[in-house]
Amino acid sequence: MSLADQDPIFARKELLHVGHVPEENRIVGRDTEIESVAEEIGAIVRDDPPNNVMIYGKTGTGKSLVSRHVAGRAKDAAGSNGVECNIVYVDCSEANTETRATRQIATALKQETSYDQRIPLRGVGTMEYYQHIWRILDTHLDSILLILDEIDKLASSNILMQLSRAREAGKTDCYIGIIGISNKIQYKEQLDERIDSSFGHRELFFHPYDAEQLKEIMRNRTDAFQPGVLGSGTIELCAALAAKKHGDARKAIDILKEAGELARRNDDEAITDQHIKQAQNVAEINRVEELTSGGTIHAKLALYSLASLIITGSKESFSTRDVYERYEQMCELVGYDAVTENGLYKQLKEQAFLGIIESTKTGGGRSQGSYLLHRLVTNPKHIIKAVHRDSSLDTLPSLGDLQDFSTITNESSQATLDSSS
Ligand SMILES: Nc1ncnc2c1ncn2[C@@H]1O[C@H](COP(=O)(O)OP(=O)(O)O)[C@@H](O)[C@H]1O
Numbered sequence: 001m002s003l004a005d006q007d008p009i010f011a012r013k014e015l016l017h018v019g020h021v022p023e024e025n026r027i028v029g030r031d032t033e034i035e036s037v038a039e040e041i042g043a044i045v046r047d048d049p050p051n052n053v054m055i056y057g058k059t060g061t062g063k064s065l066v067s068r069h070v071a072g073r074a075k076d077a078a079g080s081n082g083v084e085c086n087i088v089y090v091d092c093s094e095a096n097t098e099t100r101a102t103r104q105i106a107t108a109l110k111q112e113t114s115y116d117q118r119i120p121l122r123g124v125g126t127m128e129y130y131q132h133i134w135r136i137l138d139t140h141l142d143s144i145l146l147i148l149d150e151i152d153k154l155a156s157s158n159i160l161m162q163l164s165r166a167r168e169a170g171k172t173d174c175y176i177g178i179i180g181i182s183n184k185i186q187y188k189e190q191l192d193e194r195i196d197s198s199f200g201h202r203e204l205f206f207h208p209y210d211a212e213q214l215k216e217i218m219r220n221r222t223d224a225f226q227p228g229v230l231g232s233g234t235i236e237l238c239a240a241l242a243a244k245k246h247g248d249a250r251k252a253i254d255i256l257k258e259a260g261e262l263a264r265r266n267d268d269e270a271i272t273d274q275h276i277k278q279a280q281n282v283a284e285i286n287r288v289e290e291l292t293s294g295g296t297i298h299a300k301l302a303l304y305s306l307a308s309l310i311i312t313g314s315k316e317s318f319s320t321r322d323v324y325e326r327y328e329q330m331c332e333l334v335g336y337d338a339v340t341e342n343g344l345y346k347q348l349k350e351q352a353f354l355g356i357i358e359s360t361k362t363g364g365g366r367s368q369g370s371y372l373l374h375r376l377v378t379n380p381k382h383i384i385k386a387v388h389r390d391s392s393l394d395t396l397p398s399l400g401d402l403q404d405f406s407t408i409t410n411e412s413s414q415a416t417l418d419s420s421s
């Protein structure tokens with residue numbers, strides 16, 4: 001590459017990619033967590049049975065990174081002891097049914113081994129994929145580490161039962177260690193209800209980072225940029241912005257990356273505070289989009305409805321009833337059948353789990369009963385923009401439409417909404 005083709009901003013942009021697993025000395029503040037995961041799965045290195053682990057924590061707290069890192073280390077150590085160990089990583093927000101997940105496991109294992117049977121991609125059921133999995137495990141491997149990321153998005157927990165009981169059920173002699181990861185702490189109760197004690201497992205909780213840790217995480221990646229692109233206060237500002245709300249490392253890195261993109265698009269030589277502030281908005285929209293990506297269309301409509309009420313109304317929080325009325329209008333606009341009010345209430349509760357909204361009980365006296373008020377933790381404009389990125393919902397009123405609309409009285413509001421569809 002000649003100097004003229006060189007990217008003026010990024011030197012090694014891949015360092016800012018979410019899936020990038022940095023070397024251990026670039027992983028900040030997770031020594032205890034790394035040790036804990038290693039303790040649970042480490043037995044495979046000696047060809048002994050590993051324990052299963054569930055990791056809980058909000059997004060961007062390093063759960064996926066630590067899991068991949070420790071699993072990789074264990075695999076290497078096992079290999080040098082002559083133990084055949086494989087890692088299979090499944091993103092359950094995509095492989096969100098038992099069939100999809102088992103198919104992915106089977107095909108990933110086939111790729112890594114010399115298994116020569118064909119694995120059909122369609123037309124067969126879960127049982128056939130399990131059969132392939134057991135055969136590959138028995139004939140090619142001593143152990144596997146299975147990372148089930150975003151496991152709360154998986155429709156059924158049967159896969160956990162099948163895999164954790166496989167040895168005692170005589171399906172395979174191979175050791176199977178499962179690392180399950182969930183962004184929702186509430187999934188723990190759901191899991192405890194759904195599975196029995198055969199999924200014996202340790203639980204770990206990852207906490208958000210503070211501004212110092214975020215700074216160090218970003219400093220460890222400054223070689224993603226060309227010399228001179230980052231100013232002296234750039235990282236401090238990104239860390240402060242990311243720490244203020246969520247302590248989310250993904251968002252901190254995302255702000256840095258988006259700021260670089262903005263600088264490049266504007267033909268600027270360095271990242272300015274202005275770029276960072278703009279990038280923060282983009283990063284927040286990315287974050288909301290990602291949090292809602294596994295949810296239903298109704299979850300997005302629920303969020304959109306609350307956000308649009310806040311933009312067009314003069315209040316910060318609204319009752320379930322208010323949100324429901326707006327939601328029904330929006331369903332009509334985009335041509336979806338509305339769920340019931342109780343169904344919508346469940347969607348709102350789900351969003352509260354994800355930390356996008358906050359619901360507080362408020363109440364009337366004893367006779368009136370209490371009711372819930374919902375408010376957004378994040379800027380409503382970011383919600384509107386994030387929901388708009390879903391192409392099946394892009395006929396919803398845009399942010400501009402809503403802002404115009406907020407100046408019009410309620411009576412003519414329906415007409416405005418209709419005309420924008
Ligand atoms: N302790 C850390 N040190 C360095 N980078 C980190 C750390 N924790 C997270 N990151 C980076 O932040 C981003 C999000 O981390 P990730 O592991 O995907 O979070 P989670 O799975 O908890 O949502 C990734 O790019 C990851 O490399």
Ligand SMILES: [Mg+2]
Nearest residue numbers: 063064065149
């Ligand atoms: Mg993750």
